Amino acid sequence: xxxxxxxxxxxxxxxxxxxxHGVLRLVLQLDGEQILSASPTIGYLHxxxxxxxxxxxxxxxxxxxxRMDYLSAQSNSMAFCMSVERLLGVELxxxxxxxxxxxxxxxxxxxxxxxxxxHGMEVGAVSVMLYxxxxxxxxxxxxxxxxxxxxxxxxxxxGGLRExxxxxxxxxxxxxxxxxxxxxxxxxxxxxxxxxxxxxxxxVGVISKDDAVAWGxxxxxxxxxxxxxxxxxxxxxxxxxxxxxxxxxxxxxxxxSRYKVRVAEIRESMKICRQALDRITPRGEYAIGDxxxxxxxxxxxxxxxxxxxxxxLIYSQGFTVPVGEAYVPVExxxxxxxxxxxxxxxxxxxxxxSRPPSLLACQALERMIVGGLIADVIAxxxxxxxxxxxxxx
Amino acid sequence: MDAAExxxxxxxxxxDATFEPVATVDLQPTFYVSRDHVVAVAxxxxxxxxxxxxxxxxxxxxxxxxxxxxFEVVYVMVxxxxxxxxxxxxxxxxxxxxxxxxxxxxxxxxxxxxxxxxLFGIVFDGHPDPRRLLMPEDWEGFPLRKxxxxxIRRPPHIAEPLQVTAEEFRISVERxxxxxxxx
Numbered sequence: 001x002x003x004x005x006x007x008x009x010x011x012x013x014x015x016x017x018x019x020x021h022g023v024l025r026l027v028l029q030l031d032g033e034q035i036l037s038a039s040p041t042i043g044y045l046h047x048x049x050x051x052x053x054x055x056x057x058x059x060x061x062x063x064x065x066x067r068m069d070y071l072s073a074q075s076n077s078m079a080f081c082m083s084v085e086r087l088l089g090v091e092l093x094x095x096x097x098x099x100x101x102x103x104x105x106x107x108x109x110x111x112x113x114x115x116x117x118x119h120g121m122e123v124g125a126v127s128v129m130l131y132x133x134x135x136x137x138x139x140x141x142x143x144x145x146x147x148x149x150x151x152x153x154x155x156x157x158x159g160g161l162r163e164x165x166x167x168x169x170x171x172x173x174x175x176x177x178x179x180x181x182x183x184x185x186x187x188x189x190x191x192x193x194x195x196x197x198x199x200x201x202x203x204v205g206v207i208s209k210d211d212a213v214a215w216g217x218x219x220x221x222x223x224x225x226x227x228x229x230x231x232x233x234x235x236x237x238x239x240x241x242x243x244x245x246x247x248x249x250x251x252x253x254x255x256x257s258r259y260k261v262r263v264a265e266i267r268e269s270m271k272i273c274r275q276a277l278d279r280i281t282p283r284g285e286y287a288i289g290d291x292x293x294x295x296x297x298x299x300x301x302x303x304x305x306x307x308x309x310x311x312x313l314i315y316s317q318g319f320t321v322p323v324g325e326a327y328v329p330v331e332x333x334x335x336x337x338x339x340x341x342x343x344x345x346x347x348x349x350x351x352x353x354s355r356p357p358s359l360l361a362c363q364a365l366e367r368m369i370v371g372g373l374i375a376d377v378i379a380x381x382x383x384x385x386x387x388x389x390x391x392x393x
Numbered sequence: 394m395d396a397a398e399x400x401x402x403x404x405x406x407x408x409d410a411t412f413e414p415v416a417t418v419d420l421q422p423t424f425y426v427s428r429d430h431v432v433a434v435a436x437x438x439x440x441x442x443x444x445x446x447x448x449x450x451x452x453x454x455x456x457x458x459x460x461x462x463x464f465e466v467v468y469v470m471v472x473x474x475x476x477x478x479x480x481x482x483x484x485x486x487x488x489x490x491x492x493x494x495x496x497x498x499x500x501x502x503x504x505x506x507x508x509x510x511x512l513f514g515i516v517f518d519g520h521p522d523p524r525r526l527l528m529p530e531d532w533e534g535f536p537l538r539k540x541x542x543x544x545i546r547r548p549p550h551i552a553e554p555l556q557v558t559a560e561e562f563r564i565s566v567e568r569x570x571x572x573x574x575x576x
Contacts, residue, residue, distance in 0.1 A: 007570070007573060008573070042526065042527065043525075043526060043527040043528065043529070046527040046528065048536060050512075050537060051536055051537055051543065052543075055543055083419070086418055086419045087418060087419075089418065213447050213448050213473065214447070214499060214500050214501065215500055215501045216448060216449055216450065216499070216501030218448060218450075218471075227473070229473055234473075234476050235476070235478065324417070324418050325417065325419075325455075326417070326418055326419040327419060327421065327451070327469060327480070328419060329450070329478075336450060336471075338450075338451075340451060340453060340467065340469070342455050350455070351455045351456070351537075353451070353453045355450060355451045355469075359504060359505075359508075360501055360504070362504075363501070363503060363504045392527060393527075
């Protein structure tokens with residue numbers, strides 16, 4: 001029998017591959033269907049947001065940071081505002097804290113729904129995608145209601161919120177929270193016991209508990225590997241310690257346990273949303289009363305000279321932030337998130353740096369796919385939930 | 394444990410290094426450490442039984458140009474066992490912008506250090522993969538330095554088409570195949 005001559009093959013996966021969630025390029029070395037090595041190449045979406053932000057006034061940075069991780073806009077701007085507020089040394093009113101918690105949790109549900117939909121579609125369950133986007137539409141409608149913008153509301157401001165909640169906000173959120181649990185059960189009916197889904201995900205893309213910590217993957221990926229760490233519990237902010245919720249964890253560390261963790265997180269988030277909604281009054285304080293930071297209401301600008309001056313000063317010069325540095329961690333949909341902010345005492349940031357959970361997930365991707373099959377790469381990329389805007393910034 | 398206590402215990406472990414605790418507004422203990430002792434301090438922080446900062450949350454830099462030392466490299470760490478956070482900073486001179494890599498201590502530092510090299514031009518000695526991360530490979534300059542311009546116009550770069558004769562191509566393919574067989 002003639003001797004077989006085999007050789008390895010180098011394949012470019014991406015940058016325009018539909019399942020790489022943006023423009024991630026993987027150079028894979030294959031032996032048949034098995035992956036020998038993988039090297040991710042990133043940077044195709046690098047737009048220099050951190051450099052741009054140094055040229056902007058503090059409030060003007062908020063739309064920029066929302067566009068970094070485009071699936072968790074409210075969490076990004078909340079993390080940025082909290083770092084700046086820590087530098088300013090301001091304490092927010094209780095109502096603003098609760099509204100921020102509510103919006104951050106809705107954003108988490110939103111992000112997890114996009115994740116569940118796209119991940120389901122990539123492993124062959126297209127109907128899950130259609131269902132998830134149907135429910136996500138309700139969340140985008142809520143964003144449109146509060147800010148007139150569906151993806152990047154820019155509703156968080158340093159010192160509170162841009163304006164008060166609109167009429168009908170409570171009803172819209174309540175309607176969503178009533179509808180969602182039944183729908184989530186529907187998604188689980190489609191996937192949790194689905195034989196094909198189990199075959200595609202169980203034991204695939206495993207990362208151990210120690211590796212998850214060493215590679216800095218803290219978030220849903222590490223919780224799926226058994227690391228019981230959630231910023232909301234360990235370093236509570238905005239009064240999360242007064243809310244009742246659990247931190248779901250799994251032990252296996254594979255794609256399937258990441259799915260289980262995220263679905264459980266949606267349920268916990270809904271629990272937090274219900275508690276927050278009960279605490280928020282329909283009308284009330286929406287920002288701190290500091291006249292140097294918060295612009296006055298529009299009707300006063302039109303009728304009072306002082307308010308007009310204050311309005312003019314805030315929009316033309318902004319406000320100054322004391323010299324110093326701050327990093328306030330929050331739990332974003334993809335894990336620990338935060339902005340390292342340095343001020344030199346002027347009205348523009350000296351440096352801002354976001355902690356990118358997606359970048360670290362992308363870095364550890366190689367460890368999860370080498371030795372596996374090429375078809376599993378798609379399932380693994382989906383399961384680590386990378387947002388390339390957050391990776392490249 | 395505040396920064397002063399932490400520094401005292403670290404000083405005991407590494408007598409050569411110089412530490413300087415600083416006050417911060419965000420309740421994270423912060424200290425400066427001398428550049429040559431970064432890796433030794435990082436190992437103590439990770440392995441010492443009463444610290445256990447196993448998780449490197451962030452590694453970045455700040456440029457304070459035109460003052461010197463212009464760079465500060467910042468490490469943010471979390472101890473899961475004791476639920477504590479910590480920030481370690483290193484001053485780096487612009488004329489001598491390099492320090493040792495901590496990739497062997499925290500693997501997560503790999504891409505974060507590459508990003509700092511890419512955007513600030515700080516060299517990490519002993520880094521296993523010292524390439525640019527976000528900017529194009531042939532980029533000149535380091536965009537996040539304060540003396541780097543915000544807007545630049547470059548003439549379009551046109552690469553010469555690669556000219557290979559049929560014979561050269563065949564030889565190259567054959568050479569690749571032979572080198573693989575030898576492996």
